[in-house]
Amino acid sequence: MFRRAVLHILLSSFLFLSLLSLSDCHVPPARTMSHGARPMPNKVSNIAAEVAGYTGVAKQIIDLAVFGVAQNRSYRRLADFTDTVGNRVSGSHNLDRAIKYMYSAMTKDGLDVHLEPVKIPHWVRGKESAEMIVPRAKNLAILGLGSSVGTPPDGIQAEVLVVKSFEELKQRASDAEGKIVVFNQPFVSYGETVAYREYGASEAAKVGAVATLIRSITPLSINSPHTGWQDYQEGVKQIPTACITIEDAELMWRIAQRGQKIVVKLTMGARTLPDVDSFNTVAEIKGWQHPEQVVLLSGHLDSWDVGQGAMDDGGGAMISWEALSLIKDLGLRPRRTLRTVLWTAEEQGGIGAQQYYNFHKGNLSNFDLIMESDMGTFRQWLCSSPALTQQKRSWRKWLNYWPPLIQPNWRGAQKGRISHCG
Numbered sequence: 001m002f003r004r005a006v007l008h009i010l011l012s013s014f015l016f017l018s019l020l021s022l023s024d025c026h027v028p029p030a031r032t033m034s035h036g037a038r039p040m041p042n043k044v045s046n047i048a049a050e051v052a053g054y055t056g057v058a059k060q061i062i063d064l065a066v067f068g069v070a071q072n073r074s075y076r077r078l079a080d081f082t083d084t085v086g087n088r089v090s091g092s093h094n095l096d097r098a099i100k101y102m103y104s105a106m107t108k109d110g111l112d113v114h115l116e117p118v119k120i121p122h123w124v125r126g127k128e129s130a131e132m133i134v135p136r137a138k139n140l141a142i143l144g145l146g147s148s149v150g151t152p153p154d155g156i157q158a159e160v161l162v163v164k165s166f167e168e169l170k171q172r173a174s175d176a177e178g179k180i181v182v183f184n185q186p187f188v189s190y191g192e193t194v195a196y197r198e199y200g201a202s203e204a205a206k207v208g209a210v211a212t213l214i215r216s217i218t219p220l221s222i223n224s225p226h227t228g229w230q231d232y233q234e235g236v237k238q239i240p241t242a243c244i245t246i247e248d249a250e251l252m253w254r255i256a257q258r259g260q261k262i263v264v265k266l267t268m269g270a271r272t273l274p275d276v277d278s279f280n281t282v283a284e285i286k287g288w289q290h291p292e293q294v295v296l297l298s299g300h301l302d303s304w305d306v307g308q309g310a311m312d313d314g315g316g317a318m319i320s321w322e323a324l325s326l327i328k329d330l331g332l333r334p335r336r337t338l339r340t341v342l343w344t345a346e347e348q349g350g351i352g353a354q355q356y357y358n359f360h361k362g363n364l365s366n367f368d369l370i371m372e373s374d375m376g377t378f379r380q381w382l383c384s385s386p387a388l389t390q391q392k393r394s395w396r397k398w399l400n401y402w403p404p405l406i407q408p409n410w411r412g413a414q415k416g417r418i419s420h421c422g
């Protein structure tokens with residue numbers, strides 16, 4: 001199936017990147033990978049020749065993943081994991097189960113596994129609903145946003161102010177007092193438009209709003225609200241905030257444009273409980289030549305509570321595991337340590353990754369490459385990194401060395417932003 005094939009393609013790119021980094025030693029190597037190529041001095045001009053020396057090894061890995069006994073394995077692992085554990089929001093019992101599941105599965109797989117402790121937020125959604133009461137009765141599909149406060153038990157009933165942007169909210173600030181502000185911002189891109197989900201509640205609270213309903217951050221909708229994290233600004237009153245569907249945001253905007261009054265009743269049982277103990281799950285294959293140096297692959301184990309988290313980010317977690325499995329299955333020994341980290345509480349603002357950084361920042365120069373897959377495991381379309389943006393030429397050159405099967409397609413690249421490829 002397409003999905004399975006591309007899982008393996010992305011997986012192969014993980015592995016190939018690992019090989020590249022492994023072959024680019026900090027000191028001239030005495031020998032290369034145990035199945036490896038000829039020794040090469042560590043000069044940029046020799047990278048192409050050195051990479052070519054790994055063609056056979058890369059083919060072995062790709063063949064095992066795409067055509068061999070490991071064919072579809074990462075897909076089966078993903079299906080078993082998500083079917084067994086289900087959703088795994090930060091602080092939940094299910095996230096604990098997910099960590100135990102992966103610890104046990106990767107240990108059984110023969111990898112060297114350990115856990116690193118992290119304190120993580122525990123937000124619970126509770127029951128939630130919204131209804132438009134005036135000018136007519138209509139249920140609104142909503143999803144409260146992570147970290148939102150709840151409403152009083154009887155809900156909040158208030159007139160609605162619909163705006164399309166933060167600028168419009170500022171211009172109409174005097175109309176916002178005591179109202180539920182509905183943001184009907186058009187979708188530009190996730191990176192740009194998500195500001196409304198993250199900061200909409202605080203911006204509306206600054207002008208006296210009692211709650212916010214925010215158009216879901218997506219270009220497509222089948223009356224489907226999205227959730228995600230939001231941030232309250234310090235010193236600003238915390239008001240309940242939820243996403244609504246594109247359809248309902250547009251509906252209320254059209255009604256408002258006609259000068260009609262809109263009244264909505266919003267009820268949310270959301271609460272933030274004390275932080276809980278959790279873990280980043282770490283598995284690795286020690287490098288034979290530079291065990292202290294690390295190539296890190298990652299995905300996150302937590303998800304939101306209203307789905308299975310198969311693509312966000314079960315897929316990223318599984319290919320990060322599978323990469324190590326394939327290297328192990330082939331009996332390859334990397335020069336540097338290949339490490340997979342499955343983050344906890346990524347959706348709450350990268351809490352697990354931040355804690356990992358805090359633990360390891362004294363040792364940063366030993367990390368040669370750090371990758372996270374968290375945009376779905378379909379065809380590759382995005383590689384981004386501030387470091388890559390600074391080193392446009394070498395990055396593009398480097399990508400040209402990838403095997404044809406996993407060559408990125410530059411058509412999707414944003415103009416002038418070499419850090420993005422597709």
Ligand SMILES: [Zn+2]
Nearest residue numbers: 300312313374
């Ligand atoms: Zn994610």
